[in-house]
């Protein structure tokens with residue numbers, strides 16, 4: 001049975017990764033993630049300079065998931081480059097998530113990550129609560145500018161992480177493909193807030209945060225399904241995956257790989273082993289010889305299952 005999955009030029013030993021921002025801000029956390037056996041580890045989004053992030057509270061459980069407004073705390077590109085080097089020495093596949101205030105800044109950080117040995121860069125164009133990042137992936141033109149600048153600077157694969165908060169995520173997807181993106185990561189957390197009814201004020205210090213976890217899964221699956229029909233580059237599905245079933249749903253919708261974030265907080269690092277084991281069992285039961293055979297299968301059938309979901 002072949003668990004390996006290809007993201008263009010990047011071959012993963014299996015299709016699982018952590019989502020950016022949940023662990024991943026230094027080498028020891030990245031190595032802990034790698035020890036679960038996942039196909040690649042993704043760093044916390046890193047900018048040119050260190051950022052402290054927002055004051056607490058920054059993370060609140062809600063509706064089975066979370067709303068967070070961390071404010072992209074990160075140690076800055078130079079520090080992260082050293083951490084990536086340490087992880088690469090251990091033979092781990094590393095995807096560096098990067099952000100910038102301008103397309104040029106994205107390109108500078110991406111280049112530092114390539115020089116540190118990252119196997120790919122994931123451009124966070126879509127954080128709903130920090131630095132105005134979301135505006136990049138809300139507009140096809142802006143996302144295109146970022147991809148073009150980064151592609152100009154680096155030769156490793158470039159992934160574009162998109163938001164569903166665009167007038168058309170499909171249009172944005174088409175535009176990043178045209179600009180040369182090697183894969184699309186869909187989706188980031190979705191702008192959300194919670195009001196404290198006693199204090200009569202927003203709970204998060206930043207007022208607005210991003211919703212993640214099980215509440216956003218059906219939205220993320222739809223997004224992947226639609227992108228699969230619109231673009232020819234590989235898709236990496238993320239949003240609300242807590243079980244094998246969720247991961248398989250994303251693959252059938254068209255994902256070549258999947259990322260897991262909030263579920264690490266809900267279930268611990270064991271979630272990766274559980275999902276990997278479940279994926280193998282499903283493939284055996286259903287007679288799939290490779291993950292590749294499963295990708296996008298939901299597009300072949302017409303809708304209307306009567307099975308319990």
Ligand SMILES: Cc1cc2nc3c(=O)[nH]c(=O)nc-3n(C[C@H](O)[C@H](O)[C@H](O)COP(=O)(O)O)c2cc1C
Nearest residue numbers: 019020021045124187188189212213239240261262
């Ligand atoms: C606490 C927290 C921090 C996050 N930080 C980042 C980040 O630095 N960069 C990024 O691209 N996404 C970040 N995200 C979004 C996740 O990578 C992911 O897209 C989102 O949470 C949906 O996946 P999930 O439902 O599996 O958590 C963060 C999410 C959470 C909950």
